[in-house]
Amino acid sequence: EPEVTQTPSHQVTQMGQEVILRCVPISNHLYFYWYRQILGQKVEFLVSFYNNEISEKSEIFDDQFSVERPDGSNFTLKIRSTKLEDSAMYFCASSAGGLGKNIQYFGAGTRLSVL
């Protein structure tokens, strides 16, 4: 069964460094998302992406964050200058077009640890 894959599973970085989290969505899907979960808190929406542009973003998704679909298969989340509070589990998700957009399929997540 097709699935969303995320790499790496765990990323450790120093505060102030840039990180890129990678995701390969399900191949025929059209909508792409990033969510994050700080330990012990809710899964929170960051951004959605459709037709090669951001369609929605939350207040969390500030200028330090960016997303890209560089080659038609990968979907990346970049954090320009990481802060301690960026430590969280980051989940990528994708959904199909039409009525299928209402069902999001998630990856296993990348745990980001900012030291």
Next chain:
Amino acid sequence: AQTVTQSQPEMSVQEAETVTLSCTYDTSESDYYLFWYKQPPSRQMILVIRQEAYKQQNATENRFSVNFQKAAKSFSLKISDSQLGDAAMYFCAYKGKTGANNLFFGTGTRLTVIP
């Protein structure tokens, strides 16, 4: 804003028994989707079951069923004949039918299945 509340951080159930996980939500929309996702340790979130608000009939998927009470804004998940593989974190999620495409999650309920 939509909020989703899961009041049970942890639940346990004896193998083969039935357990019910609670979820309430708040919205001003009349039509929307509700979901239960399962997240086994270090694995991706898997969609367990979904309910469309305009459908009065409660959704069922094999051993999983929901009790959807629209007026009370309640959406509980019943797992019958619990199996060891049901042990996981369970997230309740909401998505509006119009407007933003993102999911709103609860904080999750960790289910332990006792052999």
